[in-house]
Amino acid sequence: MKCWQHAAVYLYRYPTHPFMYCYVLDSTFIDKFSVVILANPSLEDMHLTSTVCWSHSVPLIIIKSYGFLGECRVQLREHDMIETKPDPEQLHLRMNAPFESLQQFCDAIDFSNQTPADFSHTPYIAILLHQAQLWAAKHDGKNPKTRAEMKEFKEILKTVGTPEEFFEDGTKKQSYLRDNYKEAMLHAGRFFEPAELPPALVELFAMDHLLTINSGSNSKIDDFKVLLIALKEYIEGPGEGVHWPLSGVLPDMTATSDMFMTLQQLYQQKAEEDRLAFKGIVIRLLQRLNRSGDDISDEVIQIFCRNILNLRYLSSECSIRDRHLSPVSDFARNFLCEETYWEDPIQVKLLLFMNIHMIYDICTLC
Numbered sequence: 001m002k003c004w005q006h007a008a009v010y011l012y013r014y015p016t017h018p019f020m021y022c023y024v025l026d027s028t029f030i031d032k033f034s035v036v037i038l039a040n041p042s043l044e045d046m047h048l049t050s051t052v053c054w055s056h057s058v059p060l061i062i063i064k065s066y067g068f069l070g071e072c073r074v075q076l077r078e079h080d081m082i083e084t085k086p087d088p089e090q091l092h093l094r095m096n097a098p099f100e101s102l103q104q105f106c107d108a109i110d111f112s113n114q115t116p117a118d119f120s121h122t123p124y125i126a127i128l129l130h131q132a133q134l135w136a137a138k139h140d141g142k143n144p145k146t147r148a149e150m151k152e153f154k155e156i157l158k159t160v161g162t163p164e165e166f167f168e169d170g171t172k173k174q175s176y177l178r179d180n181y182k183e184a185m186l187h188a189g190r191f192f193e194p195a196e197l198p199p200a201l202v203e204l205f206a207m208d209h210l211l212t213i214n215s216g217s218n219s220k221i222d223d224f225k226v227l228l229i230a231l232k233e234y235i236e237g238p239g240e241g242v243h244w245p246l247s248g249v250l251p252d253m254t255a256t257s258d259m260f261m262t263l264q265q266l267y268q269q270k271a272e273e274d275r276l277a278f279k280g281i282v283i284r285l286l287q288r289l290n291r292s293g294d295d296i297s298d299e300v301i302q303i304f305c306r307n308i309l310n311l312r313y314l315s316s317e318c319s320i321r322d323r324h325l326s327p328v329s330d331f332a333r334n335f336l337c338e339e340t341y342w343e344d345p346i347q348v349k350l351l352l353f354m355n356i357h358m359i360y361d362i363c364t365l366c
Contacts, residue, residue: 054319245274
């Protein structure tokens with residue numbers, strides 16, 4: 001009865017806000033939403049909704065418009081993303097540390113006895129592995145490291161990839177660099193890069209709150225954090241170098257259909273092996289958290305493994321309401337008063353953005 005009395009009082013005070021009316025009746029009402037969108041709200045409604053959404057970790061989008069001026073603000077307490085369609089797409093082919101089946105595939109190619117067609121359609125991955133072996137044999141097992149050595153290595157690729165050809169009468173044909181060797185030169189720098197974690201993973205692994213399991217709250221850890229902890233265990237597991245599960249995706253390259261299909265199958269098979277090994281870690285981790293081993297589906301694990309280079313995590317320090325009510329910083333105060341800011345085209349855009357805020361707030365109060 002008390003809840004209904006509060007709801008009645010609230011409805012009397014805020015008759016145009018049925019969302020908050022439902023929340024007063026049932027505080028779990030907000031949990032049914034994956035996102036809340038407010039269009040041109042009053043300042044009071046915006047603050048109330050911001051507080052409720054923040055306390056329940058529900059994303060809030062606020063859209064404001066006034067004439068030709070508009071604004072869209074997003075409130076997220078925390079939000080994890082697995083980008084499945086990145087642009088540009090990032091791929092890790094593990095060329096600098098080839099797995100066994102990839103090395104066997106490349107070793108089986110007889111580079112000294114190739115037809116012109118085979119020579120022009122050998123995948124650049126095999127070319128780089130072969131030329132790297134020849135380089136290491138002449139340089140005490142070391143790869144090119146300095147800029148001069150890398151330039152020399154690329155010159156070797158250019159020379160090898162531009163063979164001399166002759167007509168039947170002995171006349172020399174015009175030489176040109178084959179497309180597959182162009183691709184090898186383009187990817188040579190990445191081939192010799194040391195196996196290191198990409199910046200996105202380094203940033204995620206530096207967030208202790210994402211990788212910490214507190215006793216008593218194990219069951220509350222969401223799936224993204226479980227997968228992230230499992231990934232860290234996978235990378236730190238036995239084996240040489242820094243490796244994470246392969247995606248199994250192979251980019252387009254100059255090659256015969258048979259060679260490309262064989263190479264693609266090798267990468268897909270290796271990706272499946274990595275996924276199963278990663279899944280084993282996930283299952284053990286779920287069991288440690290007193291959860292069922294199949295709480296995280298195979299589909300989710302597969303999507304995660306295919307997009308490890310596209311993981312992101314966003315978080316906010318405070319809600320829109322708290323930021324609204326916080327004191328204006330010295331920077332913002334100087335920003336509005338200092339004439340020199342108006343002389344910089346980049347700063348003018350920021351000033352316009354801040355003025356939109358003030359115009360809309362003034363209009364909502366009038």
